[in-house]
Amino acid sequence: MVHMHSMASREIRIYPDPVLRNKTARVEKIDSSLDRLIEDMIVTMHAAPGVGLAANQVGVALQLAVIDLSSRENEEQRHPLLVIINPEILSAEGSVTEEEGCLSIPDYAEKVKRAARIKVRAQDRTGKFFEVDAEGLLAKALQHEIDHLNGVLFVDRLSPLKKNIFKRRYKKMKAE
Numbered sequence: 001m002v003h004m005h006s007m008a009s010r011e012i013r014i015y016p017d018p019v020l021r022n023k024t025a026r027v028e029k030i031d032s033s034l035d036r037l038i039e040d041m042i043v044t045m046h047a048a049p050g051v052g053l054a055a056n057q058v059g060v061a062l063q064l065a066v067i068d069l070s071s072r073e074n075e076e077q078r079h080p081l082l083v084i085i086n087p088e089i090l091s092a093e094g095s096v097t098e099e100e101g102c103l104s105i106p107d108y109a110e111k112v113k114r115a116a117r118i119k120v121r122a123q124d125r126t127g128k129f130f131e132v133d134a135e136g137l138l139a140k141a142l143q144h145e146i147d148h149l150n151g152v153l154f155v156d157r158l159s160p161l162k163k164n165i166f167k168r169r170y171k172k173m174k175a176e
């Protein structure tokens with residue numbers, strides 16, 4: 001007998017939902033329910049559409065994120081869809097300041113300073129450990145998603161002045 005799971009889009013939690021502030025727990029068991037969550041997260045990310053999604057953005061406080069940059073890259077330099085479980089930044093160098101947005105903070109984008117190059121170790125969806133050396137868009141996406149897993153949002157990395165502007169704009173957006 002074949003059990004079919006129809007992939008489902010999950011609700012994306014929006015700032016200031018407290019689940020976005022929780023530090024997520026390590027994934028200890030890679031099983032079929034985790035695989036279902038990964039499938040749902042991929043569907044949710046594509047439907048949004050977005051280039052990355054962390055598990056706590058759909059209300060699950062686990063160290064898991066998906067990244068798909070293919071819509072932003074040329075065919076020659078396209079990265080495959082990435083599933084990262086229990087990721088860890090091993091090293092970070094340089095710095096770049098580029099615009100970021102977040103599916104949990106709709107209609108807002110601002111420049112954020114990040115490391116230019118990073119090395120990340122994580123597990124894939126089969127549980128196998130791998131390392132990735134990233135720069136450019138991938139480095140930015142990895143840092144953004146790993147921040148999520150630590151309860152950190154990109155607006156936390158803004159200067160105090162820009163943070164204030166964000167808070168005022170956000171209050172206005174909520175009132176509309």
Ligand SMILES: [Zn+2]
Nearest residue numbers: 101102103104
């Ligand atoms: Zn985000």
